[in-house]
Amino acid sequence: MTEKDAKRLRLNTRSVDSEMGIAVGAQLHTDGYIGHARLVIEEDKHIIVGATFIGPQVSELLHSATVAIVSQIPIDRLWHAVPSFPTVSEVWIQLLENYDLSISQEPQEPLSYFSQDRSSSSIA
Numbered sequence: 001m002t003e004k005d006a007k008r009l010r011l012n013t014r015s016v017d018s019e020m021g022i023a024v025g026a027q028l029h030t031d032g033y034i035g036h037a038r039l040v041i042e043e044d045k046h047i048i049v050g051a052t053f054i055g056p057q058v059s060e061l062l063h064s065a066t067v068a069i070v071s072q073i074p075i076d077r078l079w080h081a082v083p084s085f086p087t088v089s090e091v092w093i094q095l096l097e098n099y100d101l102s103i104s105q106e107p108q109e110p111l112s113y114f115s116q117d118r119s120s121s122s123i124a
Contacts, residue, residue: 001040001049001050002040002050002052003015003038003040003050005050006040006042006049006050011042011049012042012043012044013040013041013042013043013049014040014041014043014099014102015038015039015040015041016038016039016041016095016098016099016102017036017037017038017095017098018036018037018038018091018094018095018098019035019036020033020034020035020036020037020053020055020058020088020091021033021034021035021055022094023086023088023090023091023094024085024086024090025084025085025086025087025088025089025090026055026057026088026090026091028086029056029057029088030056030057033055033056034055035053035054035055035056035058035088035091036052036053036054036055037051037052037053037054037061037091037094037095038050038051038052039051039065039095039099041075041099045072045074046074046075046076047068047069047072047073047074047075048065048068048069048073048075048078049069050069051065051068051069053065053091055088056088057088058088060087060088060089061088061089061091061092064081064083064089064092075096075099078092078096079096
């Protein structure tokens with residue numbers, strides 16, 4: 001499923017991307033490897049609902065993506081499925097890291113004065 005398809009279905013999604021050529025396994029596969037990977041993640045359930053891989057030797061990535069999508073494996077559990085090294089599959093680590101990074105960079109709601117706990121306040 002593409003990000004556009006997910007939005008059409010009104011899914012709450014976030015997409016993460018990675019350039020595959022930076023993976024050691026991709027560099028060993030082909031000098032000057034050029035490729036791109038994208039995951040579409042459903043944010044409410046934290047599962048992958050779509051994946052796109054472009055580049056040489058991406059067929060090894062399609063099966064793992066299919067298993068993750070069909071089985072609805074949560075992102076937190078995918079961290080335990082360590083890809084072989086050195087292979088093009090290392091892109092999975094990059095995608096998961098990029099997802100975590102995108103979450104950590106979200107702007108946080110500032111606390112308002114009224115939402116803070118005032119039970120320990122004292123008046124002098």
